[in-house]
Amino acid sequence: MTVSNQTVQAVDTEIERLEESMIQFLSTLVEKRTVTGNERAGQEVMANKFESLGAAVDRWEPNPERLRGHSGYFETSTFEEVGYGGRPNVGARLDGVGEGNSLGLSGHIDVVSVTEREWDSDPWTLVRDDDRLIGRGSCDMKGGIAAYVTAVEALQAANVDLEGDLVLQSTIEEEAGGVGGVLSALERGYRPDAAVIPEPLDIPHIGTASAGVMYFRITVPGRTAHAGRAYAGVNALDKAVLLLQSLNDLDETRKGRIDYPRAYRADRRLEGHVTNLNIGVIDGGEWPSTVPGEVTLEGRIGWPPGETREQVRKEIRRTISNVATRDEWLAEHPPELSWFGWQAEPHEVPLDSRIARVSKTAAEDVTGNEGQFVGGHAGMDERFYKNYYDINAVSVGPYGENLHGPNEHTTVTSLTDTAKTLARIIMYYCGVASD
Ligand SMILES: [Zn+2]
Structure with a gap:
């Protein structure tokens, strides 16, 4: 050569x-x-x-x-x-x-x-x-x-x-x-x-x-009711917030656990952020006077080499089911998780x-x-x-x-x-x- x-x-x-x-x-x-x-x-x-x-x-x-x-x-x-x-x-x-x-x-x-x-x-x-x-x-x-x-x-x-x-x-x-x-x-x-x-x-x-990159969607069920009789309903937005908080906690845990120096060698600002979970879309509710009966969350997770797609999916599934088991309504009406768009290893x-x-x-x-x-x-x-x-x-x-x-x-x-x-x-x- x-x-x-x-x-x-x-x-x-x-x-x-x-x-x-x-x-x-x-x-x-x-x-x-x-x-x-x-x-x-x-x-x-x-x-x-x-x-x-x-x-x-x-x-x-x-x-x-x-x-x-x-x-x-x-x-x-x-x-x-x-x-x-x-x-x-x-x-x-x-x-x-x-x-x-x-x-x-x-x-x-x-x-x-x-x-x-x-x-x-x-x-x-x-x-x-x-x-x-x-x-x-x-x-x-x-x-x-x-x-x-x-x-x-x-x-x-x-x-x-x-x-x-x-x-x-x-x-x-x-x-x-x-x-x-x-x-x-x-x-x-x-x-x-x-x-x-x-x-x-x-x-x-x-x-x-x-990086691996995946998009996911979580459909959170509730039960609609008139706001004046909210006791008869279940607010899906409140339930979605529980999931949002747990996913944010998961993101923090992963950030503390996962390091990949190649990802920040050219930009030190990325140190500590080589994995990231972002909920980018919240969609739900119909009317201010109605208790929302369904809310959808859409998010993206990105991660450096070291974990497979299946391992990362498992961690997200576990986070969602942990929230569901702690909540009476969600235990009976579990949120649905699906994957769409980017699914890259x-x-x-x-x-x-x-x-x-x-x-x-x-x-x-x-x-x-x-x-x-x-x-x-x-x-x-x-x-x-x-x-x-x-x-x-x-x-x-x-x-x-x-x-x-x-x-x-x-x-x-x-x-x-x-x-x-x-x-x-x-x-x-x-x-x-x-x-
Ligand atoms: Zn390009």
């Missing part, structure tokens, strides 16, 4: 030459407003780009029938709302000239929605302010996509022949759980020896883990795996700073590779600020550094012919 300094230099020079076109490409992607569920226009841009790299392009819509039996499958909220019709994934393969390792470069084209009044500029127009690039998706993760495309263009422009194959893909619905995206691509047969996803984890930090890539080591070396070389292995605080697409196909997948991406919020941005410097880092990873991992 030796790549000459001369080759690395030549590729860096090409990336610098391509900087403006990388920004232009990012700008085109931002304009496509690919909010999860509406990815098609962005995928057309990606398909054309893959074609321009000389690859045969494969477009396909996820097949829920085929995915349903998979242990990584769950019904995503966007699938439930709009289905998978008109929402293609795009894949392409660039054959290497030898027998080197194959590497996947994968990015999600979907972005989260915007609240326009919170923005200082149009979120769907990429604005350059000195080094900053502002727009929805600029860092999460169209910037990373533009960087990996630029890395491949630069390798081609510098006439670098790779030994191993490159698998390029642009996937849908990561923000809703990625089932129809990365999982669908793996099931279609895109299974490289390792993969890199340029999510904005800020090189030289390298993402090597993701956490994942962890071994730090001594080749792709993790190569990525850290490359990122440190480009930035001149020491990197850390980070991750385990958010659910990510990388888990599908590792958990179900034993393929190590890492995140190597740009600096990003305000992702999912107003004035989301990255920087030109960081995108260029990301492209240089990715080009090195590709060369080191796939091998370069006759260098």
Whole structure:
């Protein structure tokens, strides 16, 4: 795995030459407003780009029938709302000239929605302010996509022949759980020896883990009655509050028990918060004069590697049944628990795996700073590779600020550094012919 300094230099020079076109490409992607569920226009841009790299392009819509039996499958909220019709994934393969390792470069084209009044500029127009690039998706993760495309263009422009194959893909619905995206691509047969996803984890930090994430719903029964004759009813909201308090206690207990330093190495504020349970929705009651007969709580639990989905579910079930046994009404009318939306297991890539080591070396070389292995605080697409196909997948991406919020941005410097880092990873991992 030796790549000459001369080759690395030549590729860096090409990336610098391509900087403006990388920004232009990012700008085109931002304009496509690919909010999860509406990815098609962005995928057309990606398909054309893959074609321009000389690859045969494969477009396909996820097949829920085929995915349903998979242990990584769950019904995503966007699938439930709009289905998978008109929402293609795009894949392409660039054959290497030898027998080197194959590497996947994968990015999600979907972005989260915007609240326009919170923005200082149009979120769907990429604005350059000195080094900053502002727009929805600029860092999460169209910037990373533009960087990996630029890395491949630069390798081609510098006439670098790779030994191993490159698998390029642009996937849908990561923000809703990625089932129809990365999982669908793996099931279609895109299974490289390792993969890199340029999510904005800020090189030289390298993402090597993701969190488990699950949504749940608790339906709490009561009995309606006129407020003036409340003795005849049972207030479901009061019962829901009992559950809310116990779930908050569970969250505190878990926070005290569970530690995962990788999750806060890049942001110390997360120390003590590597697991989190949030009740985000309370719904119930009909009328101020009526004792509420049913209340629904919806929540999300996130946790770092170390516990399985089933272990976490068991703990929530136990908390709810403990509340129910202590309450006369709930003992007779137990709350109903169901799971919906995100049901992701956490994942962890071994730090001594080749792709993790190569990525850290490359990122440190480009930035001149020491990197850390980070991750385990958010659910990510990388888990599908590792958990179900034993393929190590890492995140190597740009600096990003305000992702999912107003004035989301990255920087030109960081995108260029990301492209240089990715080009090195590709060369080191796939091998370069006759260098
Ligand atoms: Zn992302």
